[in-house]
Amino acid sequence: METFKELGVNKNIVKGLNELGIVNPTQIQSEVIQVLLNADTDLIGQAQTGTGKTAAYGVPLLHRVNPKVEKVQGLILCPTRELGLQIAKQLFKFTKHTEKTFTECVYGGAPIEKQIANLRRPTQIIVATPGRLIELVKKKAVDLTHVKIVILDEADEMLSMGFKDQLNEILTYLSRVENKWLFSATMPDGIKQIIRRHISKTAHRIQISGKNVVNKNIKHQFVLCEDQEKLSVLMQFLKSDTKARGVVFCKTKEAAQKLNQQLQSQKVKVDAIHGDLKQIERNKVMRAFKNEKLRVLVATDLAARGIDIEGLAFVVHYQLPDKEEYYTHRSGRTARAGKEGISLSLVNHKEMKSLRYFQKALNIGFSQIRAKRQ
Known part of the structure; x- marks a missing residue:
């Protein structure tokens, strides 16, 4: 099994991962990081919850975001406040020993004014639930014109929560982005429609373990x-x-x-x-x-x-x-x-x-x- 260092991951990020007990890459981490670390590409990853997807896409994202540029360069869409906060926390911990990359998490069900105030600070990555992101864009509180990577995490969950129209709206708005990375445990028809409409036909496809990806443990x-x-x-x-x-x-x-x-x-x-x-x-x-x-x-x-x-x-x-x-x-x-x-x-x-x-x-x-x- 390759180590994170052998995959080409920055030694300071490796140090942050190791301190979290993430020492050997899981299958999804190994396969995704190899593809995404340096090349511009779309990617579709199918893997069950709990396989380490956050590090799989988070590590390449952190590699490719420039901390010196005070613009939003990465966008992660996810279904819930809980998952969003967890992703933001993980990214913060991964960069413990690197130059600081600032991540802001925005979600519905919380006062929008505070989130607007937070977004006035230098921010390189936004983690967002789809509905709240659209609200912020409409209020001109967030500038997505410099985004170069869009990630859909738990895409099937976002769909089953009724976010299909919002996802289509966001992805249409960001159609020029060269890196769209979609992760989903299952591939229902709604996800396949989003893939056909917004993801490149030449996207890398990575599927981990089995027919419908149920954890073997x-x-x-x-x-x-x-x-x-x-x-x-x-x-x-x-x-x-x-x-x-x-x-x-x-x-x-x-x-x-x-x-x-x-x-x-x-x-x-x-x-x-x-x-x-x-x-x-x-x-x-x-x-x-x-x-x-x-x-x-x-x-x-x-x-x-x-x-x-x-x-x-x-x-x-x-x-x-x-x-x-x-x-x-x-x-x-x-x-x-x-x-x-x-x-x-x-x-x-x-x-x-x-x-x-x-x-x-x-x-x-x-x-x-x-x-x-x-």
Whole structure:
């Protein structure tokens, strides 16, 4: 395996990476960095969440941005505030030993005036959610005329959150940019349309591991049970390893709220995130979960976008999702950075059909676990 130094990465960036425990490049990092470090090109990268994509595109981006030029040269689009802040933080840490490159993160649901004030400072890289970026451009608060690299991170998530029109608008505005790098765990039709419309036909394509890119370190398990048995099966699972932390997924906010109350009444340290929460409430829940004051987070699919928390041992599908890409994204919250994890589905007889479909579509094996009858 090549080292970052052998890939040609600046020794001071290597030092920053090593201090973060990023010593040997992952497959996506190795393949992407080789392509992007020096050449102008479009790139399409397909890899699951947790494979180290931020360093894969972040390292070439930092190499190619000139810290002496006080203009926005790099733009990273991502689905959520959480992911945006995490990317900005990573880039800051990568450049700990280099000349300072300034990154600003902008997102909806927060006061725009403060973000406008921050953008008046010298800024080389902007990390943005698509809607907020368009607002800032319309207010003439951000100048994108010097951008030479545009990155779409978790493109499929941005699409499923309804950002398709905004992405088309931004990419049309930046059509002359010579480097468009798109990363996605799955490739639904909407992403293929964006690729056909905005990405060069000669773009490099890099796909990591398998058909629908499901992390090989995840054990996929299921328990067949009736809906009224799911709570007691979940409690059995939580009691089997009282230190393990993870996320439990529901399809609707009503189901998430109900399950959260049921688990709280069973003395589980739990809280929920769903679409009805104000940003301030959501931040509070996420902070408590990150600081390990909560053991379990109950979440809906959209609310969980961009969650990245170290060391989650499990994901539970309390209700199966409708689409296989949702299953991929949910499961990708565990087994990150080379660790192992469990993805447990609690399915009734009707949901077994969906489970069999996921098994085939995603090319994964599910093992059945038998719950103790109460």
